[in-house]
Amino acid sequence: MGTDVRAMYDKEFLYAYDLGGKDVTLTIEKVVRGELVGTGGKKSKKPVVYFKEGAEKKGLGLCITNARTIAQLYGSFEAEKWIGKRITLYPTTTTFGSATVDCIRIRPVAPKAVTP
Numbered sequence: 001m002g003t004d005v006r007a008m009y010d011k012e013f014l015y016a017y018d019l020g021g022k023d024v025t026l027t028i029e030k031v032v033r034g035e036l037v038g039t040g041g042k043k044s045k046k047p048v049v050y051f052k053e054g055a056e057k058k059g060l061g062l063c064i065t066n067a068r069t070i071a072q073l074y075g076s077f078e079a080e081k082w083i084g085k086r087i088t089l090y091p092t093t094t095t096f097g098s099a100t101v102d103c104i105r106i107r108p109v110a111p112k113a114v115t116p
Contacts (some may be wrong), residue, residue: 013048014060016091016102025088025111026051028070031079036061047079060089060104069106086111 013036034048047067048059060066071077074085088107093100 012058014058014089014104016104018058019089019091019104021091023088023090023107025086026053027084027086027114028052028082031082032059034059034061049082063103066104066106069108072108073106073110086114 028049029052030050032048032050033045035043035045036048037043047062049062049070050057050059062070067077070082070085070087073087074082076082088109088111089104090107092103092105094103095101
């Protein structure tokens, strides 16, 4: 699979094409309140998760589906309890209005711990 041109743009947040078509397991470093700008300039406040891994340090804006998945994995909606936990992201699609769009989802199974 070649490099997706969309990944070459200067973007603040992770997008499905950043995953290169595969699962990516990352460790949560922090969760902050963020503001995302959507289609037509519509702004929305969402939690943004940042990870320990990755040179670009892009955040993942959490939709409620992904927030629920993390909470189910680790037993809490408290952001502080997510720090240091590992999650696996994967690219997929969802319906947004009448269109099918790319998105990132979180696997509903906790990844195995990293062994040194």
